Amino acid sequence: MSMVSLPSLQDMIDSISRERNLPKTAVQEALQEALLKGYERYRRTQQMDSNQFDEEYFDNFYVELDTEEEGFRVLANKTIVEAVDNSDHQIELKLVQEVAPEALIGDTVVLDVTPEQGDFGRMAAIQTKQVLAQKLRDQQRRLIQEEFQDLEGEILSARVLRFERQSVIMAVSSGLGQPDVEAELLKRDQLPNDNYRANATFRVALKRVSEGSHRGPQLLVSRADAGLVVELFSNEVPEIEDEVVRIVAVAREANPPSRSVGPRTKIAVDTLERDVDPVGACIGARGSRIQVVVNELRGEKIDVIRWSPDPATYIANALSPARVDEVRLMNPDDRQAHVLVPEDQLSLAIGKEGQNVRLAARLTGWKIDIKDSAKYDYEGEARKMEELAEARRLAAEEQAALEAEEMALAEEALSEVEDFPEAGTSEAAVGSEVGSVEQAAERAAVEMMDDEDAAATISAAVEAAPEAIAVADPAAAADVETAAPAETLSAETVGFDPEADSLSPDAAGGEAQ
Incomplete structure (x- = not known):
């Protein structure tokens, strides 16, 4: 050969x-x-x-x-x-x-x-x-792909190799005994306090394993992902690993919009064991456990709070370290709450450039309005709530009436269909029935012509019918149109909408450390 x-x-x-x-x-x-x-x-x-x-x-x-x-x-x-x-x-x-x-x-x-x-x-x-x-x-x-596809979201050890544009190329290991693989840390996934010098080591979260054939590293890692905080706490707190303490929600701002504000994270924890303090378990003796996480995140501020099934308690805890006088759930359907705090606690509750209340809103999933307790108009807010409730009641009644009318029309149409001759009826039989109906109608018309009052009544009813059908319930519609407008926040109000990177969107509750 x-x-x-x-x-x-x-x-x-x-x-x-x-x-x-x-x-x-x-x-x-x-x-x-x-x-x-x-x-x-x-x-x-x-x-x-x-x-x-x-x-x-x-x-x-x-x-x-x-x-x-x-x-x-x-x-x-x-x-x-x-x-x-x-x-x-x-x-x-x-x-x-x-x-x-x-x-x-x-x-x-x-x-x-x-x-x-x-x-x-x-x-x-x-x-x-x-x-x-x-x-x-x-x-x-x-x-x-085969080595890392089951490791997405896991924590990996990474070493800085080089820089490409604004990205950091790192060497990561799966821990399965295979050689290190290159991974990319994008600019948006970096922490502002990190110093990415050559051969420096970090712990990163594996964000995505790419299946495409594009050039560059196949692995994307992150230092800014909320999952990194969760995994770091899971590694440091045995109670979380043993499922005695659970992390309910996390809100993280690793790259604040302003450089004058540092990275910050709020994490809500809970437990089913009466004799276990979930917040204390995460903090550790003299802060030993949480300090390990803070050091790994290069000094990022972390608030550990107690989750609660009561939304008001959860919101109050989430605004820690501010002291809250009262939480009023103004609109539970839209998850809107007014939080009343003393005047000297306003800036603390809001936080620098709104960071504290912004993270609290993301953590709880509620729209939070911070208000001064001394200037809060209880009567005015009560009236607004009553007007809103009345508008909703009228809208619900109108909707119920509309659905009832549609149901009645549907039943009437169904009964008319059932009165039609069966499909098997011969054309001759149908013609005979039609002729009988026409003859009966002519006889009825002749009889009605003898009674002028009856004819006038029937004519008036026929003329009024289209108008009666066109207008369903003008009174109810007018009531809805005159309902009270939505509340307009005063200059003293600070409000934020939640955009949580929460692990549990339905979570509500907690105490800050």
Whole structure:
């Protein structure tokens, strides 16, 4: 059998395996695919009309590597036929029977179609090199996908390698004994207090494993994700790992809109054990546990609060360290609350540039309006609530009346359909019935003409009917249109809408540390 020589084939495979962090079998597979593409290029250059080779033309060809003799062969599976139509896919029966008399039509044989060493030219070699590089990248991406696909959201150790534009390229390990893999830390996922110097180590959250074939690292990691805080607490607090304490919700602002405001996180915790303090468990003796998390996040401020099923208590706890006088749930359906605080607590409740109340709103899922207790208009707010409740009551009544009317119309239409003749009735029978109805109508009309008062009454009713149908309930509609407008916040009110990156959107409750 002929062979194309590849000097130091085994050394080349070993070298690529080390450089690319790939198993040797993966390198061999990539090399075989690349050499087959090179053979295809060689065949196309030999053929006058290369268009006859479609994408599947060489599917019956494959490459066999010989590391001992340092070379490769090209082999083809060919079907035995009586008369050959395509010599690349078929072979004549009588030729095969010269060496294998038991061969039959339809059997498959393997033939060596390796070109001569000199025939495998420069263009084929270039094609092989290009395809090999692509196949090796594909192999790497496939192996990375298999290694990391179940680790999304997990905490990984990362080491800074280099910088590309505003991104940091890091080396991360899956902890499965495989070599480190490059990951990208985008600008928006970095922390302002981090110092990303070469070889500095960080703990990062695996944000996404890309399946695409784009250039650059396949892994995206984050230092700003709320899940990083959750995983750090889970690693430091045994009660969370044992599910004695649970993290209900997290609101994090790792990159505040202003540089004058530092990163901050609020985390709500709860427990089903009466003798366990969930907040104290997360903080630890003399703050030992939470300090580990703070140090890892480079000094980020963290508030641990107690979750509560009572929304008012939860909102009050979420605004810690501010002291709250009262929480009034103004509109539970829209989750709007007024929080009354003493005048000296206003700035603390709002926080620098609104950060405290903003995070509290995200954590609880409520729209929070901070108001001065001394200036709060209880009577005015009560009237607004009554007007809002009345408007909702009228709207509900109108909706109920509309639904009842629609139901009545539907029942009437259904009864009319049921009164129609059955589908099997003959045309003659239908015509007879129609004639009978017309005769009855004529007799009724003659009788009515004898009574002028009755005729006038019927005429008036017919003329009034369209107007009665067109106007359903004008009084109710007017009531809805005159309902009280929505509350307009005064200049002394500070309000925020929640946009929580909460782990539990339905959560409500907590105490801050």
